[in-house]
Amino acid sequence: MKIVVIGGTGLIGSKLANKLRDHKQEAVAAAPNTGVNTLTGEGLAEALKDASVVVDVSNSPSWEDAAVLKFFETSTRNLLSYEGAAGVGHHVALSVVGTDRLSESGYFRAKIAQEKLIKESSIPYSIVHATQFFEFLKGLADISMVGDKVHLPPVLFQPMAADDVASGVARIAVGTPVNGIIEIAGPEQFRVDELVRRRLASLQDSREIVADPNALYSGAKLSERTLVPEKDARLGETSFETWLTQPGAQIPSAPQPAGVAVVNREKESHQKAS
Numbered sequence: 001m002k003i004v005v006i007g008g009t010g011l012i013g014s015k016l017a018n019k020l021r022d023h024k025q026e027a028v029a030a031a032p033n034t035g036v037n038t039l040t041g042e043g044l045a046e047a048l049k050d051a052s053v054v055v056d057v058s059n060s061p062s063w064e065d066a067a068v069l070k071f072f073e074t075s076t077r078n079l080l081s082y083e084g085a086a087g088v089g090h091h092v093a094l095s096v097v098g099t100d101r102l103s104e105s106g107y108f109r110a111k112i113a114q115e116k117l118i119k120e121s122s123i124p125y126s127i128v129h130a131t132q133f134f135e136f137l138k139g140l141a142d143i144s145m146v147g148d149k150v151h152l153p154p155v156l157f158q159p160m161a162a163d164d165v166a167s168g169v170a171r172i173a174v175g176t177p178v179n180g181i182i183e184i185a186g187p188e189q190f191r192v193d194e195l196v197r198r199r200l201a202s203l204q205d206s207r208e209i210v211a212d213p214n215a216l217y218s219g220a221k222l223s224e225r226t227l228v229p230e231k232d233a234r235l236g237e238t239s240f241e242t243w244l245t246q247p248g249a250q251i252p253s254a255p256q257p258a259g260v261a262v263v264n265r266e267k268e269s270h271q272k273a274s
């Protein structure tokens with residue numbers, strides 16, 4: 001099968017394209033620097049010619065509220081329309097566990113809009129909800145700074161290795177469309193503040209972590225289980241300690257795009273005042 005990976009040069013996309021080739025599929029990595037731009041439509045018709053499946057693991061270069069919404073709405077509309085014309089039989093998209101519970105966040109409103117377009121289209125689909133990637137833990141610290149300290153909510157999550165995300169998405173891409181959501185997650189639960197503290201320690205990063213119940217995640221207030229998947233989530237194999245021993249863990253992740261409001265100072269000062 002010809003499977004087009006939109007965002008095929010990114011963290012998940014590059015791993016996914018390799019795993020699909022391991023499954024003996026013809027995987028085409030599509031991204032602006034391979035001449036395919038889902039925002040403008042450039043290169044899409046050619047890339048999708050004779051494709052059976054399209055997997056969208058792209059991400060917006062900016063996470064500012066309006067920009068990220070425009071990215072996911074425009075690129076998803078374009079993709080679905082070109083897929084219809086090319087006769088693609090399965091649209092797979094990567095999203096995040098708990099997306100529907102995170103509408104206070106501009107980033108997650110954009111993911112909700114992406115999912116809505118997919119559900120409303122006539123193309124058979126599978127939406128994969130993954131938990132946070134281990135590779136994202138340092139980035140999570142970077143976007144959670146208040147002064148020189150990292151403020152994080154002490155709530156549960158079940159993060160996973162990007163390798164396991166790619167394996168999970170690859171399996172779904174070669175399967176039958178579920179026309180619904182499949183959750184994938186890591187094998188263990190942690191508290192967000194505790195695991196980011198361990199990740200920074202592994203990088204000899206001395207920033208102090210503050211467990212702050214008012215800290216927001218990408219602009220949204222979290223409760224204890226907002227980020228936790230359902231019991232039937234498909235679990236990856238890689239534990240956090242095993243991942244730490246792998247070469248990928250020695251590389252701190254790239255800085256996250258600007259425009260992510262993290263700690264709710266307004267609510268905090270309001271609470272102090274009241």
Ligand SMILES: NC(=O)c1ccc[n+]([C@@H]2O[C@H](COP(=O)([O-])OP(=O)(O)OC[C@H]3O[C@@H](n4cnc5c(N)ncnc54)[C@H](OP(=O)(O)O)[C@@H]3O)[C@@H](O)[C@H]2O)c1
Pocket residue numbers: 006007008009010011012013030031032033034036037038039040057058059060061075094095096097111129130131132133136
């Ligand atoms: N971070 C997490 O913990 C987490 C958890 C669950 C799900 N997710 C989801 O996982 C997905 C992938 O994340 P990632 O970290 O692998 O992303 P990433 O490394 O930032 O890669 C993004 C990819 O999108 C491509 N792209 C950007 N603009 C494009 C455009 N106009 N047309 C086509 N491609 C474009 C990029 O190409 P260039 O490099 O050429 O710009 C790149 O290949 C996202 O949708 C995210 O919501 C993330």
